[in-house]
Amino acid sequence: MSVSLMDEIPDASVSRPDARPISRPTSSVKRRNATRCLQFLALIPLFYAALILVACLPGPQRSLVYMNGLNFPLGVNFSQPESLGFARGRVRPLELVTMDDVRLRAFLFLPLDLYHHEVDTPNPEPEGKALLDRALAERETVIYLHGNAGNMALGPRMHTCRRISEYMGMNALILDYRGFGGSEGTPSEEGLIQDARSAWDWLRGHGVPAQRITLLGHSLGTGVATRLTHSLQQEGGVSAGPRALLLKSPYTSLPEVVTDFRFFRFLPLFGPLRYLPGINSFISRIMDTHFSTHHYLPMIQCDVAILHGTRDDQIPVDHAHRLRDLLLGPIVGESGEEVLLEEASFPLVSIPNAYNVLHVADHHRHILFLELTHATHNDIQEYDVTWESLRVFLRGRVG
Ligand SMILES: *[C@@H]1O[C@H](CO)[C@@H](O)[C@H](O)[C@H]1NC(C)=O
Numbered sequence: 001m002s003v004s005l006m007d008e009i010p011d012a013s014v015s016r017p018d019a020r021p022i023s024r025p026t027s028s029v030k031r032r033n034a035t036r037c038l039q040f041l042a043l044i045p046l047f048y049a050a051l052i053l054v055a056c057l058p059g060p061q062r063s064l065v066y067m068n069g070l071n072f073p074l075g076v077n078f079s080q081p082e083s084l085g086f087a088r089g090r091v092r093p094l095e096l097v098t099m100d101d102v103r104l105r106a107f108l109f110l111p112l113d114l115y116h117h118e119v120d121t122p123n124p125e126p127e128g129k130a131l132l133d134r135a136l137a138e139r140e141t142v143i144y145l146h147g148n149a150g151n152m153a154l155g156p157r158m159h160t161c162r163r164i165s166e167y168m169g170m171n172a173l174i175l176d177y178r179g180f181g182g183s184e185g186t187p188s189e190e191g192l193i194q195d196a197r198s199a200w201d202w203l204r205g206h207g208v209p210a211q212r213i214t215l216l217g218h219s220l221g222t223g224v225a226t227r228l229t230h231s232l233q234q235e236g237g238v239s240a241g242p243r244a245l246l247l248k249s250p251y252t253s254l255p256e257v258v259t260d261f262r263f264f265r266f267l268p269l270f271g272p273l274r275y276l277p278g279i280n281s282f283i284s285r286i287m288d289t290h291f292s293t294h295h296y297l298p299m300i301q302c303d304v305a306i307l308h309g310t311r312d313d314q315i316p317v318d319h320a321h322r323l324r325d326l327l328l329g330p331i332v333g334e335s336g337e338e339v340l341l342e343e344a345s346f347p348l349v350s351i352p353n354a355y356n357v358l359h360v361a362d363h364h365r366h367i368l369f370l371e372l373t374h375a376t377h378n379d380i381q382e383y384d385v386t387w388e389s390l391r392v393f394l395r396g397r398v399g
Contacts, residue, residue, distance in 0.1 A: 052273075056286045065254065065289050066187040066220070067149035068179045076153045078105040078182035084153055089127035090115050091161075096175060096198040104195055105182040106175035106202075107152065109165035110135045136203070140212045140243070140394070141171040143199050145228075147219030147249075151181025160218070160381040167387045168394075170214075175199050177224075189227075189289045196228045210236075214244045214394065219315065219377065222250035223291025230296040244303040244394060249312060249377050251319045252294040255284040262313050265377075298326050305368040305393055307386060309375025317371060324369045368393045 054060045063069055077083050081091035094106040110131060118124055118131045125131065142164050146157050152174045164172035177195045178185030185191065196215075203213055210232070217225030225245055232241035251257045259274040273279050284290070297304070304327060308320035370389050372380060380386050 070149045072150050098194045098198040102178045102185040109161045109172040111169045112166045142214045142216050144174040145217040145221030145224045152176045156378050192224045196224050211243045213242050215242045216246040218248040222247040226293045226296050238301045246305045248307045251315050253292040255287050303366045307370045309372045312377045314377040
């Protein structure tokens with residue numbers, strides 16, 4: 001193809017009188033090129049069909065869903081958070097052991113103000129157990145369940161934990177699921193729930209009451225957070241579960257994400273499939289991993305916040321709308337009163353049209369829905385309005 005194109009471009013350097021005339025492709029050459037081109041085009045659907053077949057196999061499917069093979073940033077020493085730039089003892093490396101005996105790496109961020117208080121004493125012990133015990137006893141803790149691909153040391157994940165421990169003054173516990181980063185094992189839906197459970201159990205074992213723990217999920221992790229909340233409440237009632245469930249860039253279920261998801265933010269690999277009749281039930285049948293948030297969320301009874309960027313190009317905001325409607329349907333319909341927040345509720349945030357906030361409270365609980373007009377899939381933690389609204393939401397009072 002490219003050769004015949006080049007041949008047809010008149011070149012000034014060959015217009016000398018003694019130059020040989022430019023050879024023109026004969027019609028048979030043109031025909032041959034056209035045939036090759038068609039043959040190549042015919043291969044594309046074949047490649048695509050092969051890709052779909054491969055995606056049906058458990059191993060490759062797992063790689064596509066979890067993308068834990070993309071272990072960036074590389075070369076992190078998970079026993080030494082200081083190597084990521086944290087002050088000595090401010091972020092504690094933990095090793096969690098799951099019920100099925102998988103060892104996981106985790107970081108516990110201590111609140112910056114408590115840390116400063118310690119290092120300003122005459123005989124500071126920034127790495128001591130006393131500071132850890134004090135942080136767990138005096139402050140609430142957020143367990144952060146991250147999304148797929150990469151390990152917990154990724155910039156946006158560390159930034160989120162910084163915001164929790166610096167802006168919010170809370171402890172932040174982040175872990176790498178099995179098969180991610182420095183953690184052992186292979187990921188699976190039930191496995192990830194056990195992994196989150198091991199972080200929960202670690203905190204409970206260190207004397208933290210259930211109602212002083214909040215679960216925050218991002219992307220893939222919203223399904224983990226929702227299912228863990230559900231199973232804790234099933235076991236011991238609402239008070240045995242987390243105080244709040246925060247869903248950052250959530251989805252209704254993974255099978256429903258498949259045709260929407262853009263790989264590397266631009267490639268809707270399975271988007272064309274959406275036009276096939278019956279495709280959704282087919283995808284649901286061949287997928288091992290479901291994380292059916294739309295099934296579990298309506299059964300959950302603690303405070304719930306949903307945060308989503310309108311410009312999210314990986315999981316469209318429509319998923320958050322559907323979850324919001326699942327939650328608010330029964331509440332607004334019955335005894336609940338609806339409170340719409342004005343921008344004035346967050347006087348520190350002044351970007352015009354930056355967000356839509358819907359806050360609903362009845363006498364049982366609070367629901368917060370925050371849609372950030374400028375945010376995408378991975379940058380919700382960058383916005384002050386995110387933390388301003390969570391701050392007042394977690395205080396148990398909005399507006
Ligand atoms: C990782 O950090 C630990 C604890 O500080 C240290 O003992 C170990 O040598 C480090 N490993 C590497 C490969 O640097």
